[in-house]
Amino acid sequence: SRKLMIGAAQLGPITRSETRDQAVARMVALMHQAKARGVELVVFPELALTTFFPRWYFEDQDAIDAFFEREVPGPATQPLFDTARELGIGFYLGYAELVDAADSKQRYNTSILVDGAGHIVGKYRKVHLPGHSEHEPWRSFQHLEKRYFEPGQEGFETWQAFGGTVGMAICNDRRWPETYRMLALQGAELMLLGYNTPIHYPPVPEHDHLQGFHNHLCMQAGAYQNGMWVVAVAKAGREEGCELLGQSCIISPTGEIVAMASTLGDELITYECDLDRTKEIRDHIFNFSLHRRPELYGLIAKP
Numbered sequence: 404s405r406k407l408m409i410g411a412a413q414l415g416p417i418t419r420s421e422t423r424d425q426a427v428a429r430m431v432a433l434m435h436q437a438k439a440r441g442v443e444l445v446v447f448p449e450l451a452l453t454t455f456f457p458r459w460y461f462e463d464q465d466a467i468d469a470f471f472e473r474e475v476p477g478p479a480t481q482p483l484f485d486t487a488r489e490l491g492i493g494f495y496l497g498y499a500e501l502v503d504a505a506d507s508k509q510r511y512n513t514s515i516l517v518d519g520a521g522h523i524v525g526k527y528r529k530v531h532l533p534g535h536s537e538h539e540p541w542r543s544f545q546h547l548e549k550r551y552f553e554p555g556q557e558g559f560e561t562w563q564a565f566g567g568t569v570g571m572a573i574c575n576d577r578r579w580p581e582t583y584r585m586l587a588l589q590g591a592e593l594m595l596l597g598y599n600t601p602i603h604y605p606p607v608p609e610h611d612h613l614q615g616f617h618n619h620l621c622m623q624a625g626a627y628q629n630g631m632w633v634v635a636v637a638k639a640g641r642e643e644g645c646e647l648l649g650q651s652c653i654i655s656p657t658g659e660i661v662a663m664a665s666t667l668g669d670e671l672i673t674y675e676c677d678l679d680r681t682k683e684i685r686d687h688i689f690n691f692s693l694h695r696r697p698e699l700y701g702l703i704a705k706p
């Protein structure tokens with residue numbers, strides 16, 4: 404068995420006035436808690452350095468760009484890399500990435516995977532951007548990811564790290580079955596993701612009470628149907644007046660929730676994940692080479 408002690412480091416609200424240094428200090432504290440509990444890999448939420456700014460409409464691009472990182476590691480995030488090296492703990496971090504090329508700027512909703520030596524192993528740019536691109540004042544709050552970010556073009560990749568094959572996703576990606584399958588087809592045994600999920604969904608408010616159910620439904624299904632461990636970490640609680648779903652969790656390849664957060668604040672949950680347990684699923688019920696019929700699935704990849 405290939406045991407990997409994983410920590411899901413849920414964050415409570417980050418206010419708009421909270422500095423990156425304050426947010427990073429909270430994450431460093433969670434990494435020290437993780438060390439004390441034998442954790443080797445810590446997963447932080449999506450856009451973990453700032454408040455979830457796509458909830459607001461901004462006219463001024465400079466005001467928007469204040470939420471982005473131009474370099475990682477950079478001054479604000481260096482303590483995370485230093486702590487990773489000091490404690491020998493890797494981490495997943497979600498953040499807003501600004502690529503400032505000579506003649507153009509690109510902006511992505513990004514995550515990185517950093518190993519226990521503080522080296523960036525991989526980078527992922529969110530494929531499925533939810534929400535809308537124009538100001539919609541009818542909404543009690545906006546969800547302007549389609550305005551502030553470009554979708555990632557690299558798609559879904561995996562990396563050899565922490566003794567296994569690791570893939571990354573971000574928030575809305577977890578609702579799409581293609582995310583899990585694309586990673587599983589590349590051998591992923593573990594999928595890491597962060598999320599910021601408002602309880603209130605303005606287009607269909609009658610689903611508000613189902614946010615927790617839908618959150619776990621899609622990830623438990625994805626984990627089981629692809630024989631993968633899934634680690635999903637919330638930015639939770641009432642953040643700038645917006646209730647964000649908590650219930651961060653670690654899900655086994657059988658689809659069982661083996662650990663779940665029970666608060667809406669900064670909370671570390673841990674589980675010793677045996678990466679070899681993926682075989683129970685991938686060698687049997689979802690043995691792709693034995694049972695899959697890709698010649699009949701063409702429609703799935705068509706626009």
Ligand code: ING
Nearest residue numbers: 533574575578598599600601604
């Ligand atoms: N947030 C939400 C998510 O996919 C959303 C958007 C909320 C979609 C509620 C559907 C229902 O969890 C992000 N950041 O993708």
